[in-house]
Amino acid sequence: MMRAAGVVGGATLLSRILGAVRDIVIASFFGAGLTSDAFIAAFRIPNLLRRLLGEGTLSIAFVPVYTDVLYHQGRTEADRMATSAIRLLALVLLGCALFGIVAAPWLVRLFAPGFAESADKFELTASLTRIMFPYVIFVGLLALCMGILNVLGHFAAPALAPVFLNIAMIAALCLGAMWSMDQNVQVRWLAFGVILGGVLQLGLQIPVLVRSRFRFWKKAPLWHPSFQRILLMLGPVLLGAAVYQINSLVVTLLASLLPQGSVSYLYYADRLVQFPLGIFGIATATAILPTLARQAAAQQCEAMRQTFAHAITLVFFITLPSMVGLIVLREPIVALLFQRGAFDAHSMRLTASALLYYCTGLWAFSGIRIVLNVFYALKDARTPLRISLIAIAANLIVGALLMGPMQHNGLALALSLSSVFNMALLTVALRRKLGALGWRAICTSIVKTAMCAALMGVCVEAVSGWLLPSDGGTGLQLLPGVAGCAFIGTLVFAGLAHALKLPEMRKLLDIVRKNSPATPA
Template sequence: MSENARVTKAAGVVGAATFLSRIFGFVRDVVIAWFFGAGLSSDAFFVAFRIPNLLRRLFAEGSLSIAFIPVFTEYLTHHGKEEAFHLARSAMRLLSIILVITAVLGVLLAPLIILMIAPGFTDSPEKYSLTVLLTRIMFPYIFFICLVALCMGILNVLGHFAAPALAPVCLNIAIIFSAFFISPYMADPVTGLAIGVLIGGALQLTLQLPFLIRKGFYFWEKAVIFHPGVKKIGILMLPAIFGASVYQLNILVGTLLASLLPEGSVSYLYYADRLVQFPLGIFAIATATAVLPSLSRQAAAKDFDALGNTFAHAMKLVFFITVPSMAGLI
């Protein structure tokens, strides 16, 4: 199978799984809107959920995967699977330590964080207190989702795309489940959604584990935390973080301004953003996820002609789908 055919097939798998995830995501948003509408509770939930989601997009999907995949591919190509897995275990252990510290700090500093990103909520002590509570419940989600991003990178390089692409379905199902079966029993029903986010994060990580083990990756084997490849990953993450932060800054500013507007504004902004993200996630992100391992293999082999051809093919796929989607949304 040619590289272009492999990319197209992988993009199809990821796109189909992402489409399923987006359908469940749409159902999730309908359920949230049905139960909570656009008001105090939904505003508090969406702002609180925005924080771990922002960190996920900035550090997990936005930079960690982009930096990890090329380095992991390079080790796999030039040093063999055993050394590549050693690198992955080292990155996973160091990342786990950093994430635990980040989660603890996030829980402790939640009041200050909400004050910074949603200053308008201070006008309503009830909304502010609820947002802080939800942030503290959901902040540990960043621990699960960043490890999920690392696991997804490993599986994608090894040619397995289905389980990583289906991971978000777990989150959506968990939130839908929590809305029906946990929220009714909570003093403040919206806290049930926050618990659902944590359950979803744990399920996303759990889904990846059997497939990693099937590929021969065992977490418990020996690894040093400060592996040379980990340092290289960290260096590559810096420009990726900068690039991803531009878009995330727009989201933060939008959230900040919406918090100053009448109640429900944050919810309206969230629902509109979800609609725009629908075609982006299905087509553009699916193609990018599928093509990055191929580009990394070709770069590691210094086959720049093939790399250019693969990149051009991926761009054609994206334009073929997203331009009509853009016209349809308008």
């Protein structure tokens, strides 16, 4: 499990780095204005489906059933079931893509109602939505392939897939800029880059499926008896596991009613939060699902409790110092990454303020994914569904109340508060489901980690005055100072964790050693 988490985390790190480069390029060309708002809102809809399907949510419904068939009926029947699933899903996704193309104007009115006040912004958003909606076909099939490969022990290719999306988007935007200076033309090139990225992502999985000896059954039926179990879980899973993504869509909806640029400020801040969340939270959750599914199939409840405890403490061990670091260095980080071209100092400050409020919920964003996967391995999707609906309603209500006095910052804070609420309810429900989870040991580890992170934050705040430019600085001139602060913070946190003998430090070092090039395969 730890090796798989390391593989997924390493591949996700590369993807997030390229994703940051992509966002830097987009911010440089479009800033935080009409064009960026239109693209971000248009991309939110197919990107929501990408996160629903591509970051493990479809796999959550598919993997336990596929594992069960493989465990009890053998590889041949498991491959036959997977082939039927690929065929049926392809037809469903084709229908979704056609619907999205036709219904683009209505989707924009639904998810970004404030854009209707500007005809140019509304028309551009609808046009971009039409271009990008077919992306759901490729990312949906990718998600199914990812589930198959993860069960068969292949994690690298699925985790590397987003790298190709980022490369395609960066290349498309740069080519568009060479073709025309008109932002409307450039942003359409960017949208077509999304489609190219989808093709490349799916294409990467085919050779790995062949090497894993997966057999595509030409005469497999469109329906398999196991699908009933998948469908019973799929609806609740999509809502339950996707609460963060749905809440992000709620944030976009409410932000469209705020002054121009609000959608962009929240998007860029969210992208920075997604960096540690994707590398550690989602990567660990993805890696433990096959392990939990096997333990659930064998009815090994104690082993499941141990897997959960190891995963949740490791995730908090990494996300808590990441959260503190992002809070302390929020302005220099945003300035380093985005403040150039059309992205000015005003946009930097407003993005950094949103990042502050998003960061307060980072630990909950990560923990939710771990808790949810325990429920789904137990084939219980209804409990997370009920809790997630409560959390979504809380986000909508709190966001609507805070957006007046706090503007876009209120929406970021509402998302964090609703996620903490969601995490608390899920944890209580899991204890009732699985019994004692060893929370005394877990909480002891979390408290020690929080103490180390807080002391690290104090040290980073102290040295930042020496390492960062006194006039604030912009762009790459901030790189040495930010890197120096991050390095010192890492040393301080690691030293404190070692002094307190936190076992997560050893687990993290084991992951690094097992996934280093010098380690035999």
